Each structure stands twice: as C-alpha cells, then as structure tokens.
Amino acid sequence: MIPDNLEWVKNRIKKAAEKSGRSPESIRLVAVSKTVSVEKIIEAREAGAELFGENRVQEALEKIDRLGQSGPEWHFIGHLQKNKVKQIVGRFSLIHSVDNAALAQVINEKSLTGNLITPVLLQVNVSGEASKFGMASQELESTLNALSTMSAIKVEGLMTIPPYAPDPEKSRGVFARLRELRDKMAQLDMEGIGLQELSMGMSNDFTVAIEEGATLVRVGSAIFGDRSTD
Numbered sequence: 001m002i003p004d005n006l007e008w009v010k011n012r013i014k015k016a017a018e019k020s021g022r023s024p025e026s027i028r029l030v031a032v033s034k035t036v037s038v039e040k041i042i043e044a045r046e047a048g049a050e051l052f053g054e055n056r057v058q059e060a061l062e063k064i065d066r067l068g069q070s071g072p073e074w075h076f077i078g079h080l081q082k083n084k085v086k087q088i089v090g091r092f093s094l095i096h097s098v099d100n101a102a103l104a105q106v107i108n109e110k111s112l113t114g115n116l117i118t119p120v121l122l123q124v125n126v127s128g129e130a131s132k133f134g135m136a137s138q139e140l141e142s143t144l145n146a147l148s149t150m151s152a153i154k155v156e157g158l159m160t161i162p163p164y165a166p167d168p169e170k171s172r173g174v175f176a177r178l179r180e181l182r183d184k185m186a187q188l189d190m191e192g193i194g195l196q197e198l199s200m201g202m203s204n205d206f207t208v209a210i211e212e213g214a215t216l217v218r219v220g221s222a223i224f225g226d227r228s229t230d
C-alpha cells in the first residue's frame with residue numbers, strides 16, 4: 001500500500017508541475033513520517049522516498065538513530081522550543097519551522113559550538129488566524145535582517161501551514177501570498193539570505209501548493225495512511 005500511495009503522490013506532483021509549466025525535479029517530496037513506525041519508513045524508502053519529515057524531537061531522534069548512518073535525509077518540520085535546539089542541531093538537513101529571531105539565535109549559537117552551518121526556513125503565519133505557530137508577515141523583514149547577521153544559520157526560504165480547509169482551493173490564496181512575500185523579500189537582496197525554497201502543501205492540498213510555487217511539499221497521510229494518533 002505504501003508503494004502505491006507513494007507512486008500516486010509522485011504522479012500528482014509531476015502532473016501539477018507540468019500543469020504550471022514547472023519541472024517536476026524542482027519539487028522535493030518530504031514524506032512526513034510522524035507517528036509512523038521505522039518499519040514503514042523503511043518500506044517507503046525501499047519504494048523510493050528519499051527525504052522524511054518529523055515534528056517531534058524525541059520521536060525523530062529515536063528513528064534517526066535506529067536507521068543509522070546510511071539512513072535517509074531528515075527534515076524537522078514541527079514547532080521547535082529553544083531548550084530542544086541543542087539536541088537537533090546537526091541531525092537534520094533542514095529545519096522548516098523557525099518562527100522567531102530568539103530561536104534562531106540559539107540555533108546559531110549551538111551551530112557555532114558544533115562548528116556547523118544549519119539550513120533553515122522561516123515559518124510564516126500568512127493568514128494571521130487559526131494556525132498556532134509562525135511569525136506574522138509583518139515580522140518577516142526584521143527577522144530576516146536579524147538572521148542575516150547569524151553566521152552559522154543559512155536561510156533557504158519560507159514555510160507556511162494554512163488554516164485547515166477541506167477544500168484545497170481555499171488554501172490557494174495563502175500559498176500565493178507566501179510566494180509574493182518571498183518575492184518581495186528577495187528584492188531586498190539581504191546579505192546571506194537565500195529564499196529559493198517554499199515549503200507549502202500537505203496531503204490535502206499539495207497540488208495547489210505546487211501550482212503556486214512550492215519547492216518542498218510535506219505529505220504524510222497520503223503516503224502512510226491516516227494517523228490514529230496525532
């Protein structure tokens with residue numbers, strides 16, 4: 001079932017890319033494996049998933065340890081607290097969910113200590129409602145300014161989670177606004193700030209997100225089935 005689901009998701013990514021005149025290779029699939037067993041992650045990997053996303057520090061680190069050195073690539077996509085940063089720096093190739101400069105400061109310090117550069121995305125609460133995490137759009141410019149002085153942090157783009165809506169078309173405006181925000185910030189050409197990545201779109205709405213410019217789609221239940229606990 002996982003291989004079929006994965007194939008279905010990849011096909012839809014390809015179709016959505018083609019529909020919007022984009023290359024399918026410009027979109028990376030993050031298989032969101034939160035609450036999913038290591039056995040299923042291995043199954044997905046054997047079926048061709050290369051990149052996995054987790055949202056809880058402890059659970060993620062256990063899986064990363066179990067899959068070991070030759071394991072897949074991991075992204076951290078969940079809400080992150082400052083006191084957990086030490087544990088995750090160096091363990092993920094991208095953190096999607098940096099939502100304030102104070103958190104970034106801690107990531108920068110721990111990265112400097114570990115002699116590492118940590119790639120991050122800034123999470124923006126575009127709609128300004130419902131969604132619990134992410135900075136307000138109006139805070140983005142000053143946050144980017146602050147991060148541009150942090151030498152061990154590499155900003156690569158933006159991430160958003162729209163308010164839950166069963167109809168994916170309802171999220172299109174949020175995705176479009178994140179892209180517009182990115183374009184506006186990119187024009188400022190801030191030192192050390194890259195904004196090439198747009199992490200947006202989940203099982204329910206990833207094709208719409210791709211049409212609006214997503215480069216990373218975070219898809220869980222469409223690959224692994226419904227989560228009993230979340």
Ligand SMILES: *Cc1c(COP(=O)(O)O)cnc(C)c1O
Pocket residue numbers: 032034055077078161202203204218219220221222
């Ligand atoms: C759980 C989760 C996803 C995946 O959600 P699905 O609806 O299962 O695809 C994507 N992004 C984040 C931040 C999540 O926590």
